[in-house]
Amino acid sequence: MGIELxxxxxxxxxxxxxxxxSIEAGLLLSAxxxxxxxxxxxxxxxxxxxxxxxxxxxxxxxxKELVRKRVNKQLxxxxxxxxxSTKVKHISRVIYEDVGLDGIxxxxxxxxxxxxxxxxxxxxxxxxxxxSEGFDEPDDPKTLHQLIWA
Numbered sequence: 001m002g003i004e005l006x007x008x009x010x011x012x013x014x015x016x017x018x019x020x021x022s023i024e025a026g027l028l029l030s031a032x033x034x035x036x037x038x039x040x041x042x043x044x045x046x047x048x049x050x051x052x053x054x055x056x057x058x059x060x061x062x063x064k065e066l067v068r069k070r071v072n073k074q075l076x077x078x079x080x081x082x083x084x085s086t087k088v089k090h091i092s093r094v095i096y097e098d099v100g101l102d103g104i105x106x107x108x109x110x111x112x113x114x115x116x117x118x119x120x121x122x123x124x125x126x127x128x129x130x131x132s133e134g135f136d137e138p139d140d141p142k143t144l145h146q147l148i149w150a
Contacts, residue, residue, distance in 0.1 A: 001099045026058075030059075057131055
């Protein structure tokens with residue numbers, strides 16, 4: 001389908017579980033991943049809605065210069081720095097925008113017309129609106145439905 005995925009060797013947990021204990025620890029874990037991706041000039045694609053939400057919200061938070069400076073001070077201890085260029089996308093958005101419905105139709109070997117399925121978007125894949133950047137309608141999403149039926 002024309003998408004190349006690269007596994008970034010040093011990735012750690014996105015920080016979703018750590019946020020419950022320490023917001024700062026969760027932000028730092030996400031920042032590490034964002035910095036690792038940025039160092040390789042890569043964006044991040046996630047399968048998990050929670051990982052997407054946490055990483056995208058961290059990227060948004062790190063746009064604030066004071067937050068980024070504070071986090072970069074910690075990252076510098078392991079030789080990392082984050083400047084804010086890494087984009088975070090959920091896999092459904094990548095497939096929808098970069099492959100497209102026509103690309104999916106062309107790639108399908110077996111249709112799903114006989115399969116009974118209900119798509120689940122995941123709590124964090126479209127909300128808050130600021131992280132989904134206008135992709136789909138968080139309160140009435142349609143893209144996953146369209147991908148399934150393509």
